[in-house]
Amino acid sequence: MGSTLAQWEKKESSTPDEELAALQQVVYNTAKPYLGKPERKHQDWFDPNDQELQTLMSRRNQAHQRVLHTRSTRSTTAANNDACRQLQKRTRALKSDWWERKAVELQRAAEETT
Known part of the structure:
Protein backbone atom coordinates (compact mmCIF):
# COMPACT_ATOMS: atom_id res chain seq x y z
CA MET A 1 0.00 0.00 0.00
CA GLY A 36 -11.16 -10.03 -4.93
CA LYS A 37 -14.54 -9.46 -6.44
CA PRO A 38 -17.53 -9.88 -4.11
CA GLU A 39 -19.70 -12.89 -4.78
CA ARG A 40 -23.38 -12.19 -5.06
CA LYS A 41 -25.57 -14.80 -3.44
CA HIS A 42 -29.00 -14.89 -4.96
CA GLN A 43 -31.47 -17.30 -3.53
CA ASP A 44 -33.03 -19.47 -6.19
CA TRP A 45 -36.57 -20.63 -5.77
CA PHE A 46 -35.76 -23.96 -7.39
CA ASP A 47 -33.03 -26.54 -7.11
CA PRO A 48 -31.45 -27.00 -10.56
CA ASN A 49 -30.50 -30.56 -9.57
CA ASP A 50 -34.07 -31.55 -8.69
CA GLN A 51 -34.56 -34.92 -10.42
CA GLU A 52 -38.29 -34.47 -10.98
CA LEU A 53 -37.71 -31.07 -12.56
CA GLN A 54 -34.94 -32.49 -14.77
CA THR A 55 -37.25 -35.30 -15.91
CA LEU A 56 -40.05 -32.89 -16.77
CA MET A 57 -37.67 -30.61 -18.68
CA SER A 58 -36.26 -33.55 -20.59
CA ARG A 59 -39.76 -34.78 -21.44
CA ARG A 60 -40.75 -31.29 -22.59
CA ASN A 61 -37.60 -30.94 -24.74
CA GLN A 62 -38.15 -34.33 -26.37
CA ALA A 63 -41.79 -33.51 -27.13
CA HIS A 64 -40.75 -30.18 -28.61
CA GLN A 65 -38.10 -31.84 -30.78
CA ARG A 66 -40.71 -34.32 -32.04
CA VAL A 67 -42.96 -31.44 -33.06
CA LEU A 68 -40.08 -29.69 -34.84
CA HIS A 69 -38.56 -32.67 -36.63
CA THR A 70 -41.58 -34.75 -37.55
CA ARG A 71 -44.82 -34.03 -39.27
CA SER A 72 -46.91 -32.07 -36.84
CA THR A 73 -49.94 -34.10 -35.86
CA ARG A 74 -52.58 -33.65 -33.21
CA SER A 75 -50.96 -36.29 -31.02
CA THR A 76 -47.45 -34.79 -31.14
CA THR A 77 -48.82 -31.29 -30.55
CA ALA A 78 -50.97 -32.54 -27.66
CA ALA A 79 -47.99 -34.37 -26.16
CA ASN A 80 -45.90 -31.20 -26.42
CA ASN A 81 -48.63 -29.08 -24.83
CA ASP A 82 -49.10 -31.62 -22.04
CA ALA A 83 -45.36 -31.74 -21.31
CA CYS A 84 -45.22 -27.93 -21.21
CA ARG A 85 -48.27 -27.82 -18.94
CA GLN A 86 -46.80 -30.35 -16.49
CA LEU A 87 -43.47 -28.53 -16.34
CA GLN A 88 -45.14 -25.18 -15.79
CA LYS A 89 -47.37 -26.64 -13.07
CA ARG A 90 -44.34 -28.06 -11.23
CA THR A 91 -42.27 -24.87 -11.51
CA ARG A 92 -45.18 -22.75 -10.29
CA ALA A 93 -45.63 -25.09 -7.31
CA LEU A 94 -41.90 -24.87 -6.50
CA LYS A 95 -41.99 -21.09 -6.71
CA SER A 96 -45.10 -20.88 -4.54
CA ASP A 97 -43.54 -23.16 -1.91
CA TRP A 98 -40.37 -21.06 -1.93
CA TRP A 99 -42.34 -17.84 -1.38
CA GLU A 100 -44.28 -19.44 1.47
CA ARG A 101 -41.07 -20.58 3.17
CA LYS A 102 -39.56 -17.12 2.64
CA ALA A 103 -42.63 -15.45 4.18
CA VAL A 104 -42.46 -17.73 7.23
CA GLU A 105 -38.74 -17.04 7.58
CA LEU A 106 -39.26 -13.27 7.38
CA GLN A 107 -42.15 -13.41 9.84
CA ARG A 108 -40.04 -15.40 12.30
CA ALA A 109 -37.19 -12.91 11.95
CA ALA A 110 -39.58 -10.00 12.51
CA GLU A 111 -41.02 -11.64 15.62
CA GLU A 112 -37.57 -12.32 17.06
CA THR A 113 -36.47 -8.71 16.71
CA THR A 114 -39.50 -7.27 18.51
Missing part, protein backbone atom coordinates in the same frame (compact mmCIF):
# COMPACT_ATOMS: atom_id res chain seq x y z
CA GLY A 2 2.97 2.26 0.55
CA SER A 3 3.86 2.30 -3.14
CA THR A 4 0.27 3.03 -4.06
CA LEU A 5 0.08 5.83 -1.52
CA ALA A 6 3.22 7.29 -3.07
CA GLN A 7 1.25 7.64 -6.31
CA TRP A 8 -1.35 9.66 -4.46
CA GLU A 9 -0.09 13.17 -4.39
CA LYS A 10 -1.73 15.98 -2.55
CA LYS A 11 -2.23 18.86 -4.94
CA GLU A 12 -2.39 22.41 -3.70
CA SER A 13 -5.31 23.32 -5.94
CA SER A 14 -7.40 20.26 -5.12
CA THR A 15 -10.52 20.48 -2.99
CA PRO A 16 -11.13 18.19 -0.01
CA ASP A 17 -13.72 16.28 -2.06
CA GLU A 18 -11.19 15.66 -4.83
CA GLU A 19 -8.61 14.51 -2.27
CA LEU A 20 -11.10 12.14 -0.68
CA ALA A 21 -12.07 10.71 -4.08
CA ALA A 22 -8.40 10.18 -4.95
CA LEU A 23 -7.74 8.50 -1.60
CA GLN A 24 -10.78 6.25 -2.02
CA GLN A 25 -9.52 5.21 -5.46
CA VAL A 26 -6.05 4.42 -4.07
CA VAL A 27 -7.49 2.33 -1.23
CA TYR A 28 -9.84 0.52 -3.62
CA ASN A 29 -7.10 -0.26 -6.14
CA THR A 30 -4.83 -1.49 -3.35
CA ALA A 31 -7.42 -3.74 -1.72
CA LYS A 32 -8.91 -5.14 -4.93
CA PRO A 33 -6.18 -7.76 -5.64
CA TYR A 34 -6.29 -9.02 -2.06
CA LEU A 35 -10.02 -9.05 -1.46
Whole structure:
Protein backbone atom coordinates (compact mmCIF):
# COMPACT_ATOMS: atom_id res chain seq x y z
CA MET A 1 0.00 0.00 0.00
CA GLY A 2 2.97 2.26 0.55
CA SER A 3 3.86 2.30 -3.14
CA THR A 4 0.27 3.03 -4.06
CA LEU A 5 0.08 5.83 -1.52
CA ALA A 6 3.22 7.29 -3.07
CA GLN A 7 1.25 7.64 -6.31
CA TRP A 8 -1.35 9.66 -4.46
CA GLU A 9 -0.09 13.17 -4.39
CA LYS A 10 -1.73 15.98 -2.55
CA LYS A 11 -2.23 18.86 -4.94
CA GLU A 12 -2.39 22.41 -3.70
CA SER A 13 -5.31 23.32 -5.94
CA SER A 14 -7.40 20.26 -5.12
CA THR A 15 -10.52 20.48 -2.99
CA PRO A 16 -11.13 18.19 -0.01
CA ASP A 17 -13.72 16.28 -2.06
CA GLU A 18 -11.19 15.66 -4.83
CA GLU A 19 -8.61 14.51 -2.27
CA LEU A 20 -11.10 12.14 -0.68
CA ALA A 21 -12.07 10.71 -4.08
CA ALA A 22 -8.40 10.18 -4.95
CA LEU A 23 -7.74 8.50 -1.60
CA GLN A 24 -10.78 6.25 -2.02
CA GLN A 25 -9.52 5.21 -5.46
CA VAL A 26 -6.05 4.42 -4.07
CA VAL A 27 -7.49 2.33 -1.23
CA TYR A 28 -9.84 0.52 -3.62
CA ASN A 29 -7.10 -0.26 -6.14
CA THR A 30 -4.83 -1.49 -3.35
CA ALA A 31 -7.42 -3.74 -1.72
CA LYS A 32 -8.91 -5.14 -4.93
CA PRO A 33 -6.18 -7.76 -5.64
CA TYR A 34 -6.29 -9.02 -2.06
CA LEU A 35 -10.02 -9.05 -1.46
CA GLY A 36 -11.16 -10.03 -4.93
CA LYS A 37 -14.54 -9.46 -6.44
CA PRO A 38 -17.53 -9.88 -4.11
CA GLU A 39 -19.70 -12.89 -4.78
CA ARG A 40 -23.38 -12.19 -5.06
CA LYS A 41 -25.57 -14.80 -3.44
CA HIS A 42 -29.00 -14.89 -4.96
CA GLN A 43 -31.47 -17.30 -3.53
CA ASP A 44 -33.03 -19.47 -6.19
CA TRP A 45 -36.57 -20.63 -5.77
CA PHE A 46 -35.76 -23.96 -7.39
CA ASP A 47 -33.03 -26.54 -7.11
CA PRO A 48 -31.45 -27.00 -10.56
CA ASN A 49 -30.50 -30.56 -9.57
CA ASP A 50 -34.07 -31.55 -8.69
CA GLN A 51 -34.56 -34.92 -10.42
CA GLU A 52 -38.29 -34.47 -10.98
CA LEU A 53 -37.71 -31.07 -12.56
CA GLN A 54 -34.94 -32.49 -14.77
CA THR A 55 -37.25 -35.30 -15.91
CA LEU A 56 -40.05 -32.89 -16.77
CA MET A 57 -37.67 -30.61 -18.68
CA SER A 58 -36.26 -33.55 -20.59
CA ARG A 59 -39.76 -34.78 -21.44
CA ARG A 60 -40.75 -31.29 -22.59
CA ASN A 61 -37.60 -30.94 -24.74
CA GLN A 62 -38.15 -34.33 -26.37
CA ALA A 63 -41.79 -33.51 -27.13
CA HIS A 64 -40.75 -30.18 -28.61
CA GLN A 65 -38.10 -31.84 -30.78
CA ARG A 66 -40.71 -34.32 -32.04
CA VAL A 67 -42.96 -31.44 -33.06
CA LEU A 68 -40.08 -29.69 -34.84
CA HIS A 69 -38.56 -32.67 -36.63
CA THR A 70 -41.58 -34.75 -37.55
CA ARG A 71 -44.82 -34.03 -39.27
CA SER A 72 -46.91 -32.07 -36.84
CA THR A 73 -49.94 -34.10 -35.86
CA ARG A 74 -52.58 -33.65 -33.21
CA SER A 75 -50.96 -36.29 -31.02
CA THR A 76 -47.45 -34.79 -31.14
CA THR A 77 -48.82 -31.29 -30.55
CA ALA A 78 -50.97 -32.54 -27.66
CA ALA A 79 -47.99 -34.37 -26.16
CA ASN A 80 -45.90 -31.20 -26.42
CA ASN A 81 -48.63 -29.08 -24.83
CA ASP A 82 -49.10 -31.62 -22.04
CA ALA A 83 -45.36 -31.74 -21.31
CA CYS A 84 -45.22 -27.93 -21.21
CA ARG A 85 -48.27 -27.82 -18.94
CA GLN A 86 -46.80 -30.35 -16.49
CA LEU A 87 -43.47 -28.53 -16.34
CA GLN A 88 -45.14 -25.18 -15.79
CA LYS A 89 -47.37 -26.64 -13.07
CA ARG A 90 -44.34 -28.06 -11.23
CA THR A 91 -42.27 -24.87 -11.51
CA ARG A 92 -45.18 -22.75 -10.29
CA ALA A 93 -45.63 -25.09 -7.31
CA LEU A 94 -41.90 -24.87 -6.50
CA LYS A 95 -41.99 -21.09 -6.71
CA SER A 96 -45.10 -20.88 -4.54
CA ASP A 97 -43.54 -23.16 -1.91
CA TRP A 98 -40.37 -21.06 -1.93
CA TRP A 99 -42.34 -17.84 -1.38
CA GLU A 100 -44.28 -19.44 1.47
CA ARG A 101 -41.07 -20.58 3.17
CA LYS A 102 -39.56 -17.12 2.64
CA ALA A 103 -42.63 -15.45 4.18
CA VAL A 104 -42.46 -17.73 7.23
CA GLU A 105 -38.74 -17.04 7.58
CA LEU A 106 -39.26 -13.27 7.38
CA GLN A 107 -42.15 -13.41 9.84
CA ARG A 108 -40.04 -15.40 12.30
CA ALA A 109 -37.19 -12.91 11.95
CA ALA A 110 -39.58 -10.00 12.51
CA GLU A 111 -41.02 -11.64 15.62
CA GLU A 112 -37.57 -12.32 17.06
CA THR A 113 -36.47 -8.71 16.71
CA THR A 114 -39.50 -7.27 18.51
